[in-house]
Amino acid sequence: MDIFNNLLLGFQVATTGENLLFCFIGVLIGTLIGVLPGIGPVTGIAILIPVTFGMNSTTAIITMAGVYYGAMYGGSTTSILINLPGESASVMTMLDGYQMAKKGRPGPALGMAALASFIAGTFSIVMLTLVAPPLASFAVSFGPPEYFALTFAGLTLVSALGGDAPVKAYISAVLGLMIACIGIDAISGVGRFTFDSMNLLDGVGFIGMAVGLFAIAEIFENIEEPIKQVFSDVKLGIMSLFPNRQDWKDSFGALWRGSLLGFFIGTLPGGGATLCSFVAYAVEKKVSKHPEKFGTGVIEGVAAPEGANNAAAGGGMVPMLTLGIPSGGSTAVMLGALMIHGLRPGPMLFSSNPEFVWGLIASMYIGNVFLVILNMPMVGLWVQLLKVPYKILMPLILTIAATGIFATDNNIFDMWIMFFFGAIGYVLRKIDIPAAPMVLALVLGSKLEMSLRQALTLSHGSMAIFFTRPIAATLMIVALLSLFSPLLIRLWKRYRAQLTAA
Amino acid sequence: MKKAEINTAIVLLILSGYVVWEASQMPPSATFGPGAGFLPFWLAVILAVLAAILFGSAVRRPATEKDQKAIFPGKQALLSIAGVMIGLGVYISLIEVLGYLLDTFLLVLFLMKVVERQRWRLSLIVSVCTTVGLFVTFQLLLRVTLPSSMFGF
Numbered sequence A: 001m002d003i004f005n006n007l008l009l010g011f012q013v014a015t016t017g018e019n020l021l022f023c024f025i026g027v028l029i030g031t032l033i034g035v036l037p038g039i040g041p042v043t044g045i046a047i048l049i050p051v052t053f054g055m056n057s058t059t060a061i062i063t064m065a066g067v068y069y070g071a072m073y074g075g076s077t078t079s080i081l082i083n084l085p086g087e088s089a090s091v092m093t094m095l096d097g098y099q100m101a102k103k104g105r106p107g108p109a110l111g112m113a114a115l116a117s118f119i120a121g122t123f124s125i126v127m128l129t130l131v132a133p134p135l136a137s138f139a140v141s142f143g144p145p146e147y148f149a150l151t152f153a154g155l156t157l158v159s160a161l162g163g164d165a166p167v168k169a170y171i172s173a174v175l176g177l178m179i180a181c182i183g184i185d186a187i188s189g190v191g192r193f194t195f196d197s198m199n200l201l202d203g204v205g206f207i208g209m210a211v212g213l214f215a216i217a218e219i220f221e222n223i224e225e226p227i228k229q230v231f232s233d234v235k236l237g238i239m240s241l242f243p244n245r246q247d248w249k250d251s252f253g254a255l256w257r258g259s260l261l262g263f264f265i266g267t268l269p270g271g272g273a274t275l276c277s278f279v280a281y282a283v284e285k286k287v288s289k290h291p292e293k294f295g296t297g298v299i300e301g302v303a304a305p306e307g308a309n310n311a312a313a314g315g316g317m318v319p320m321l322t323l324g325i326p327s328g329g330s331t332a333v334m335l336g337a338l339m340i341h342g343l344r345p346g347p348m349l350f351s352s353n354p355e356f357v358w359g360l361i362a363s364m365y366i367g368n369v370f371l372v373i374l375n376m377p378m379v380g381l382w383v384q385l386l387k388v389p390y391k392i393l394m395p396l397i398l399t400i401a402a403t404g405i406f407a408t409d410n411n412i413f414d415m416w417i418m419f420f421f422g423a424i425g426y427v428l429r430k431i432d433i434p435a436a437p438m439v440l441a442l443v444l445g446s447k448l449e450m451s452l453r454q455a456l457t458l459s460h461g462s463m464a465i466f467f468t469r470p471i472a473a474t475l476m477i478v479a480l481l482s483l484f485s486p487l488l489i490r491l492w493k494r495y496r497a498q499l500t501a502a
Numbered sequence B: 001m002k003k004a005e006i007n008t009a010i011v012l013l014i015l016s017g018y019v020v021w022e023a024s025q026m027p028p029s030a031t032f033g034p035g036a037g038f039l040p041f042w043l044a045v046i047l048a049v050l051a052a053i054l055f056g057s058a059v060r061r062p063a064t065e066k067d068q069k070a071i072f073p074g075k076q077a078l079l080s081i082a083g084v085m086i087g088l089g090v091y092i093s094l095i096e097v098l099g100y101l102l103d104t105f106l107l108v109l110f111l112m113k114v115v116e117r118q119r120w121r122l123s124l125i126v127s128v129c130t131t132v133g134l135f136v137t138f139q140l141l142l143r144v145t146l147p148s149s150m151f152g153f
Helices: A002-014 A017-035 A041-048 A050-054 A057-082 A088-102 A106-139 A144-161 A166-181 A206-224 A245-267 A272-287 A300-323 A329-340 A354-375 A379-385 A390-409 A412-430 A436-458 A470-483 A485-501 B002-025 B038-060 B075-098 B100-115 B120-141
Strands: none
Touching (some): A002 A106, A002 A354, A017 A379, A041 A050, A041 A206, A088 A106, A088 A272, A144 A300, A144 A436, A144 A470, A206 A436, A245 A300, A412 B075, A470 A485, B002 B038
């Protein structure tokens, strides 16, 4: 019953005129970002943070979350119509979606993408509603050792799951933690790595760094490899968008498998929407009675990844809201924004700011309805948007980013941070070092250090405190396993190879 | 890529050496558990280990097709990227001198005309629209005080 009361409270918050309006604006911008190649959800949210400062924190998070799950809807449109993913989570949708469009069935592909997104998205919010409160009340009892173990496990998981070169991801995370050390040490009051600059006493500005690493670096990458402009002249009536009975029958299994996989993998730090869509597509191909047809335009191949990436968006909110651990780049940026808004993300959020948490959750139900309405009848309009050339967008993105950075603190130094990390971010992309672990580490860094040092003070300097308390020990084992997983996998492969050779 | 990885590893090793040295200069804390230099010191040690692994695996593995390609793009694209960097750097330096409106207008014009080599007409239209649009959004709607020049705009 508690959940119903809470949800009711949430809907009261989410249905105020202002919150409804900004929920709509959020999903609208999200769809836009999803449709336009060359600007991803992380960039969109990072640029938007300064704009949300005038709002109260609930409206701000409603808007940012709208951008996040809205982008998952929008990305499918370009994948299906012009074989160009709007963002990385729609890459798998392209395989069968574009083939369906080529075979003269673009309507049902687009319709199924939107409806699968809606069904899986709503499913994951229901799961979020059910799973988050018990998890949060469990996590309230965490002390410094547990908190350190949790953050440590989050960081190692993100790095282990986030790409094919874990060493590089770990390097990124360690660099992020080092950057988090810059500024005045909160325990002893000593200035660290400030290079005698007044501006660095306060630490490196999170927004400047995130916008630099994502938005500015993305601009450089797009200059280097210009985005191809492809147009689609498909005419789509609204009735042609609805999948027929056979389509539904074919997609039913894909829908629920995609939803479940997306939600659960999405809750893992490092899970992320992209990984979820890959796994869902692979699973669907494996269980299918006709795996050879995948890639030739089967509707399950659209329903599974689209469902999974939207379910992941809901799943990703679970660790962020209950534990204060973001699951990837987009949620890390949102978490950073919440801290700037003066909230302390973590288990206490559910009891200290119920209107915030439940308002957000309720707004996601509403946002998903908005998105289906936006995406089904108006899909033709979104396709027209692709005619806006990137060369006009580039100066616009750059100046919005720069102005927004200035607006957060009226501080020109933050613009220099953006500039600096823009260059760093570009070089990191060139040498395949992922930026997400670094941003995550910066967001979590100060709390990680605080809890580490508090725990060691409690134990008079003995590391054993992390392994003698059951919850902390479990989390540390998870962390160590994921930390050494590349090594373990390699040893296992060598062992198997020896077995077959013998 | 192979060469880039080796260079990255060397840069990271130098960085971790610097952090170890800085951290060792920080005052130790006798009463309150580990001091200010504790985390940076161990982070630097971990970074050094990771850099060594990166170095070792880059040296040992056979060169792949990806290793043959230069990681940075051709001259043309590099010039454009340098153009954007310089434009942005000058923009940030001059924003308090020229004021937000003039500075932003000039940056967009520079990007359109010099970096992207568009026609004058399009460049001017985009510059004016972007500047006015941003000014209205931030200064008038969001009430941010944007920098102004000594002439008051």
